[in-house]
Amino acid sequence: MTFSFILSGFGGQGVMLMGQILAQAGMQEAKNVTWFPSYGPEMRGGTANCTVVISDEPVASPIVDSPDVVVAMNIPSLLKFEPRLKKNGFLFLNTSVIDRKATRNDIRVIEVPANEIADRIGNLKVANMVMLGAIIAVTKCVRKDSVVSALQYKLGEKGSSLLKLNIEAIEAGIKHVGG
Amino acid sequence: MKKIMMKGTEAIGEAAIIAGCRNFFGYPITPQNELTEYMARRLPEVGGCFLQAESEVAAVNMIYGAASVGKRAMTSTSSPGFSLMQEGISYIACAQLPAVFVNVVRGGPGLGDIQPSQGDYFQATKGGGHGDYRLIVLAPSTVQEAVTLTELAFELADKYRNPALILADGLLGQMMEPVEIEEKQVSYDNSSWALTGAKDRPPRKVTSFNIDPYGLEKMNLQLQEKYRKMEQEEPRWEEFQTEDAEILLAAYGTVGRICKSVVKIAREAGLKVGLFRPITLYPYPYSPLEELAKRVSMILTVEMSSGQMLEDVKLAALRLTRIEFYGRMAGVVPTPGEIFEHLMQLVRRR
Numbered sequence: 264m265t266f267s268f269i270l271s272g273f274g275g276q277g278v279m280l281m282g283q284i285l286a287q288a289g290m291q292e293a294k295n296v297t298w299f300p301s302y303g304p305e306m307r308g309g310t311a312n313c314t315v316v317i318s319d320e321p322v323a324s325p326i327v328d329s330p331d332v333v334v335a336m337n338i339p340s341l342l343k344f345e346p347r348l349k350k351n352g353f354l355f356l357n358t359s360v361i362d363r364k365a366t367r368n369d370i371r372v373i374e375v376p377a378n379e380i381a382d383r384i385g386n387l388k389v390a391n392m393v394m395l396g397a398i399i400a401v402t403k404c405v406r407k408d409s410v411v412s413a414l415q416y417k418l419g420e421k422g423s424s425l426l427k428l429n430i431e432a433i434e435a436g437i438k439h440v441g442g
Numbered sequence: 443m444k445k446i447m448m449k450g451t452e453a454i455g456e457a458a459i460i461a462g463c464r465n466f467f468g469y470p471i472t473p474q475n476e477l478t479e480y481m482a483r484r485l486p487e488v489g490g491c492f493l494q495a496e497s498e499v500a501a502v503n504m505i506y507g508a509a510s511v512g513k514r515a516m517t518s519t520s521s522p523g524f525s526l527m528q529e530g531i532s533y534i535a536c537a538q539l540p541a542v543f544v545n546v547v548r549g550g551p552g553l554g555d556i557q558p559s560q561g562d563y564f565q566a567t568k569g570g571g572h573g574d575y576r577l578i579v580l581a582p583s584t585v586q587e588a589v590t591l592t593e594l595a596f597e598l599a600d601k602y603r604n605p606a607l608i609l610a611d612g613l614l615g616q617m618m619e620p621v622e623i624e625e626k627q628v629s630y631d632n633s634s635w636a637l638t639g640a641k642d643r644p645p646r647k648v649t650s651f652n653i654d655p656y657g658l659e660k661m662n663l664q665l666q667e668k669y670r671k672m673e674q675e676e677p678r679w680e681e682f683q684t685e686d687a688e689i690l691l692a693a694y695g696t697v698g699r700i701c702k703s704v705v706k707i708a709r710e711a712g713l714k715v716g717l718f719r720p721i722t723l724y725p726y727p728y729s730p731l732e733e734l735a736k737r738v739s740m741i742l743t744v745e746m747s748s749g750q751m752l753e754d755v756k757l758a759a760l761r762l763t764r765i766e767f768y769g770r771m772a773g774v775v776p777t778p779g780e781i782f783e784h785l786m787q788l789v790r791r792r
Binding site: 283286287290295296297298299300302303322323324325326327328329 | 445447472473556557612613616617618619620699700702703705706775777778779780
């Protein structure tokens with residue numbers, strides 16, 4: 264089984280971290296993973312993305328033509344990556360920011376008002392973790408406990424006070440999609 | 443052993459430390475800054491010396507100095523910076539000193555861009571600096587292999603007293619992948635030639651200069667003898683699904699792993715495709731490629747360049763089989779799908 268993802272959004276929306284936590288969680292489940300960031304000369308407010316592959320086999324190409332999952336946190340990401348999504352693939356839309364619909368009808372669209380849910384929890388910055396919760400609940404690419412332990416690893420001791428908030432966000436994302 | 447997620451650049455840095463490197467001199471340039479940053483943080487922790495030089499020219503000459511006293515030393519840069527280092531590398535090669543270089547290649551020529559490229563193949567393998575010298579050139583395709591090859595680079599540099607180069611690219615440098623880095627005790631002994639102070643022994647000289655052409659030719663012959671030995675003993679390569687292959691892809695580094703996906707796609711489409719991936723770019727594994735060339739109907743060389751390794755493929759396989767090329771330049775990374783499409787066009791054109 265192989266899952267490939269493109270996660271994309273404004274700089275600051277935490278898409279790189281979202282990808283790293285996915286990859287870290289995959290590794291903790293003894294899967295093969297790669298994470299590759301766009302690292303162009305992006306400006307503040309520009310769009311950044313990363314490609315993640317999680318697989319039972321060794322990962323050959325870390326570059327993906329047609330991902331199984333596209334996560335669009337803003338409109339430019341939707342415009343850029345919706346056409347590349349695999350047929351029957353999952354398109355996650357952050358509807359707090361994206362005020363339009365997907366154009367294809369051969370894909371599965373999951374709408375998540377990630378900013379609003381994060382705001383309700385008390386911190387807009389965890390919108391990425393809300394989205395991550397939705398992703399793992401729908402795709403079942405990695406388990407929730409792996410994501411929590413990956414998060415713990417990423418936050419380290421310095422960020423341990425933020426762990427509870429982030430877990431809450433992940434759980435809210437899971438709940439939103441009925442997981 | 444515990445796996446950790448690391449960027450290619452950081453993994454190379456940690457592997458160098460494991461290999462006993464305690465001296466790093468470098469100058470910042472994208473896309474390899476994480477390596478410089480990593481060494482700046484880690485070397486003081488292990489009692490090493492990190493120094494940010496005022497330029498690449500200064501950095502390579504600091505390497506020259508550290509190497510001449512027998513210490514394991516490394517620098518890292520990206521394409522334009524590597525061009526600046528060429529004079530010093532030629533000096534180090536002539537003086538027969540071990541040193542390890544890392545070039546995380548970006549799009550060129552000129553200032554180019556900061557995206558992944560393989561456009562520095564000629565410079566790396568055919569002598570970027572002046573004179574009759576060779577670099578040992580190792581091309582990792584995964585982060586784990588970057589670790590193995592960094593350790594190997596230090597070993598081979600010492601074994602041959604010759605500079606060695608890790609030829610990576612922006613993709614390998616920037617991507618993260620799980621790695622296992624094994625702690626090991628490394629000992630190396632360069633006391634037979636290093637400048638250690640001439641107390642109680644005759645003085646030694648490390649130089650890349652000899653005004654007498656016959657004397658300099660003798661130094662050259664020594665170098666050539668080493669290169670012939672390397673060509674005999676050191677070629678390394680990987681073959682992937684070549685046993686029954688009728689078509690062969692030839693690619694190194696990042697493109698090598700991308701081509702593994704092409705092999706899978708092609709086999710699902712019923713084409714018997716295999717991959718030849720050189721790991722040492724100098725010495726180049728000509729013989730195994732020649733053997734494969736006799737068995738396949740076509741070799742498709744794929745590179746992030748205009749066709750530089752292609753010339754080595756031709757040296758091995760010209761007149762033995764059909765040789766084709768597909769490349770992207772300037773920092774554009776070819777996807778498995780586009781390479782496969784090109785392959786299909788070639789198959790139909792037969």
